[in-house]
Amino acid sequence: MEKRLILNSKILKLSRICALFIALWAIPVMAFSQEKAASDGNKPYDPKVAIFEHIGDAHSWHVSLPLVKPFAIPLPVILYTDKGIEIFSSSNLHEDEVYHGKNDYVLVKDKIKIADETGNVDATKKVYDFSITRNVASMWLGMIILFIIFGSVSSSYKKRVGKAPKGLQSFMEPLVVFVRDDVAIPNIGVKHSKYMTLLLTLFFFILINNLLGLIPIFPGGFNLTGNIAVTLSLSFIVLLVINFSGNKYYWKHIFTPEIPLWLYIIMVPVELIGIISKPFALMIRLFANITAGHIIVLSLISLIFIFNSLAVSPASVVFVVFMDTIELLVAFLQAYIFTMLTALFIGMAVQEHHGEQHEI
């Protein structure tokens, strides 16, 4: 009886956390409106600009908090041009204004371009932008949070050797065990321990960034896991891991499958494409799911500004809450699917013998 009570209270706590996430979503309506009110009121509201501003990356971190005047946290800009590396603060950059460094730089649609003397974009000169953008900063934030969480969890494992988990440790352990028992072991099998680091890191990295992305106010509200560059990097790492752990059966399956010789013309290219397409699907899936979720939520909020009426807001908020609940599920689901498919592909690459299955 007592145990059930404790369990119920845990569920209550969890539901409170979820409710907090959802409630926080209502705030950007206010923050958003402040931001929009600050910009010129004559132009009709364009939801595309607002949404893509959120979905994309930025050189400075715009902060809109309720009851606080919106401001921007400057972030370092790191550029590599033909004149070498250049570092300066993003507070120097403004739309349609030239910054004079080693080169002259202008900001066009939040992209840094080299300008000529007249202040126009010089398309002939290339600039490689390695800036610490909003997404990079938020990624580091997510990593710091994970460091803190798992640092404390791992130290409590050291302190409580052989004892039952407690507190944060007991919250995280089921997730860790879930990744091990339901993701790694069924897909990879006995060799899973070698890949546990990658799988766990992927899972928690995607999960924390999905969840932080759901928090609408600073320091959340970014779209990291819905950024193609991030998913590209992750799936590229996965691609390397899969192919470097591929054993002779894996490569045999690709280059000399047990099929009639004339089919090789079709099969070998298909298999080679398959090497790329598997991580490519991972990349697109995560990117599309998260971005789509963010776009829907922002579109629903934008309805208020499109109709320019407060009367729309209840309907909008109800739908946003509904979408957020789904997004909360998606946050977990996508982290799970990415990890699960990674484990599956690794499992296919390290499988000891493929059997005669391709004769069917």
Next chain:
Amino acid sequence: MELVTPEIGLVFWTTISFLIFLFILGKFAWKPILAAINEREISIENALMKAEAAKEEMARLTSENESLLRDARAERDIILQEARKLKDKIVGDAREAAQEEGAKMIEKARLEINMQKALAIADVKNQVASLSLEIAEKVLRKQFEDASKQDALVTELLKEVKL
């Protein structure tokens, strides 16, 4: 299109950060956590196995005790039976021996009696014989006290003799 064009800066930073993150978490978080979980699972498994083994041992001991008890009981019965048999045998033997002894003694007594009887009879015979001789002597003496009678006998005897 802008949405699906990866920016080199973010790719670079994500890759670098993720690899460092992977390394640090792997070394300082996943390794000790997984090791601790594994260790605990193994210890729980062991504890369960030990409990199971203890249960089996208990069951084995109980059944062993029972079988020991049963064996002891059976042995006791056997011993008792044997003792009874032995007692019967001893008693029977004793009886037999006593009977035999008795019979032997009776036989001996009989022989003794017979011998004594024979001796007595022989004695009686001797005495009767000597008595008869004495009587005959005395009778003869009495008859031949008179000389005429002696002569008559001799004459008679001589008459019989035919020369």
